[in-house]
Amino acid sequence: MRNVTQKLRFVLLALVLTVPAFSESTDTRLKDLLSGVRWSGERQWTGRDNDDGAVHCLGNGRLCVYEQGPDILQVFGPPYSATTIGRMDLEGDGLACISQRVWGTAVWRHAVNQAGAPVAVITDFVCDTLPALVRVIHATSPVTFVYKPGPELRLAAYESPELERLGARGSLLVETPIGIPLVPFGRYPMPGAVFNQIAWKGAVSVEETDPGMSFACNPGETILYVTGGPELETCLQHMEAVLTAGPEELLRETLSAWERFTASGRDFDAELPAEVPGRGWLLHVLDATAVMIKTQQAAEGGILAGYPYHLGYVRDQYGTHRGLVALGHAEMSRDILRFYWQVFQRGGQIRNAQAFGFPGVYHVHENDDVEITGYITLQAFDYLKRTGDQVFVREILPMLEWAWEVQQRHLVKDMLPFNGDETYVAGGILPRSALNDGSAEATLLFIESGALLLDFVEEMDLWEADRVAQARETVARVRDAFRANFMREGRLITNNPDRVNAAAMPRTRHGVCERCMSVEWTLRNGNGRYVCVSCMNKDPLPAAVPEVFLLQSVSLTPLYFHASLPAAEALRPEVEAIVTGYKNTGKLPSRPDGNVAVGYDYGLLLYALTELGHPLAREIFEKTLALADETGAWSEYYRDHQPAGTRCRPWESAINVEALLHWIEAEYGLPGRNE
Known part of the structure; x- marks a missing residue:
């Protein structure tokens, strides 16, 4: 991770003198797209230690994101059975947030404040067709996000003429290697490596933290992108595609797709009587x-x-x-x-x-x-x-x-x-x-x-x-x-x-060990209880009554x-x-x-x-x-x-x-x- 960050620091140092002045054009266009939309009720977030734990999801069938207020808990895909590439948390004391969703969509807006004073407005959405998360941060005061990848992931700083031409100030490749467990409760190895890429634009500085990377967003606009492959070449192409399109066009397409989906369901505004x-x-x-x-x-x-x-x-x-x-x-x-x-x-x-x-x-x-x-x-x-x-x-x-x-x-x-x-x-x-x-x-x-x-x-x-x-x-x-x-x-x-008394119980079965609760092959012991090999020679579980x-x-x-x-x-x-x-x-x-x-x-x-x-x-x-x-x-x-x-x-x-x-x-x- 240190070598990755050293390279990232070198890339950022080379770019720091050419950071463009903040332009309100992107933020203004996003506001125009979201003007007049219907918003969901407010979801209050008062920091991770005090939050009630409600989670929401963004996804398009290829890339999936789970969030808890402004925190990104998981990002994964394609495919949807890939494991998460980590989480990205909002850091700082005294921060709170009001999150709302555009009605009929999974487009979310997070209004962050500190001690009641506005700090940033964040717009999150997963694109309609591309496996990509777009996070647009309009900060009026400095705000920091910390990316925390899992220890099993492979990370590398990545720069290219194409990314530079498209305005990216830096990027990070993330490989989820072959063979890691697909789920935390079963030993099912992922049969192939999958790749994701994180890129950023705007008024942001990136540096190493333990155990990940810090994205310090200065006043102005920062855009974070996360794309998936699953193949490496496909992942790179997806990132180039989203950088080429830009947030406004991607949001416009995403809102249109959600509008079609919602229109295909029942119209409960019209159906439900006022007295319900x-x-x-x-x-x-x-x-x-x-x-x-x-x-x-x-x-x-x-x-x-x-x-x-x-x-x-x-x-x-x-x-x-x-x-x-x-x-x-x-x-x-x-x-x-x-x-x-x-x-x-x-x-x-x-x-x-x-x-x-x-x-x-x-x-x-x-x-x-x-x-x-x-x-x-x-x-x-x-x-x-x-x-x-x-x-x-x-x-x-x-x-x-x-x-x-x-x-x-x-x-x-x-x-x-x-x-x-x-x-x-x-x-x-x-x-x-x-x-x-x-x-x-x-x-x-x-x-x-x-x-x-x-x-x-x-x-x-x-x-x-x-x-x-x-x-x-x-x-x-x-x-x-x-x-x-x-x-x-x-x-x-x-x-x-009565069934178990009449049935011939299998000697072995795949499922949960009754002692350690791991999911694997188990063997029936002399008391009729099923335990894994690791638990087989421990004190036997008593027969179930x-x-x-x-x-x-x-x-x-x-x-x-x-x-x-x-x-x-x-x-x-x-x-x-x-x-x-x-x-x-x-x-x-x-x-x-x-x-x-x-x-x-x-x-x-x-x-x-x-x-x-x-x-x-x-x-x-x-x-x-x-x-x-x-x-x-x-x-x-x-x-x-x-x-x-x-x-x-x-x-x-x-x-x-x-x-x-x-x-x-x-x-x-x-x-x-x-x-």
Whole structure:
């Protein structure tokens, strides 16, 4: 890093005498472009130590940026499964910021102040077509940003006649080398190096810091650019393209692209009656959610699960699909299915999560043949119901047939096990030792998705009659056993330990070590617990005591799926038990004896209350809406109604938004997505 900085210092010293005087032309033109636009609500930032943690996203499917107020938390891509090249923080004492987003877009403006006095106005956007972040800083007082790259990255100062001709005062090449882990929780090596470039113009001085580089922006205008390749030559070309175009032209193109996207969705300004509770905030949340999901949709079609998860997770994308359809963006749902289909065509399988832009890289968890396969099929036929697109569903039929077949070998006593990355498992709400118990959710998905598949192939005359009959017998058998397997005293239980007692447990499996929680190959010990090689010779974990759990998330899914069983009225006691707990404690934990809720539980409860016409629905509507943070997004988990996990989450936000709209449509008689 020191050699890099010495070279940068030499380059900057050579240029310091030729720094052009500040011109207001760029800033004026940006102001002209943004004059008259509609702005989102204000997001207050009072420094990293005092901030509430809300995160927003900018992205175009190729380059993605996560920000927390004016701080850049991550920059990565292309592709979207690349790792971040580091973060860039605003430095200084007493700094605060008000961030706002141009309505219907991911163009952000950050007004920075120090002790109430204006310091700088920052405009951030990711270009429409080029994988490039543009940050325009108009400073009235000095302001400093510190770039902090990861230790595994390779950096080099880079200058060229072309960059000099285009007005860049310096640049930095960043190589993310081959082989580094794609995600922090799994040892999946990146199969090839990717390149990014940072360049700068204007009134800025760059020098070494520990452990990165400092960008001191003097009064006037500074422009920072970050581009990606992924190849080195492509990365350089992208930087030259953005420098050639300039911020004004790039912003104009970006605003136009976002205008087209927003116009393609529902017009909630026109649709929502004036008397809808919290209408103004709701409009902000609906717009923010659509934009937030769009920014996290990779060029390949799948959608990120948040800043720690640069992969396409099947379960997350099902809930996201539902929200997208409710928001009027069914075309994005098709893109998700297209992503699965491309992955399946290459590898003949779909796993818990798949990488974007790195074919053949999967995030493999326990029991990936179940649950997620049901979600894929359910999404396909939900898409078919909304669009009537039989041609596309017939095209992807081999994938849906595979999803049907692989589940069947896991049926034991007419029950399927849990997928190992289910949110309530990953969050410790359901213990990992219960993974091979019977799963009510996975089994229900098998029944419902299987019935939809069989109706389709029979109607289209795509299977032999004997094959259809045999498959229907299987679905009927599992359906008939469901009540005995998963209903106890009128309650829908989450897990049934009877399955694990009858099933032959695998000797090895890829997933989470029950001792150290790393994701890798594990071996079953003498007590039936799965541990990695590093933990194998440590004191053995004790045998797990079988226990039956009642999780709110699972209890409410039949109503969310519009499942054929249990009947809606049969679930009313389940819903009333949740309501009673809420009235007594003011809490909505996923497990009655806990204080943590998965972020979509609020939406699932609201959806269920709406389906049942329950009088508490309005209160939970208001509660769910109020939980959205200042950027208009929901968190992965909540503890006592406070965010406690990954922010800016597409899945939780999409499910909650759909539930909000479902209640409005039922309450006010509006045409919903089912019509």
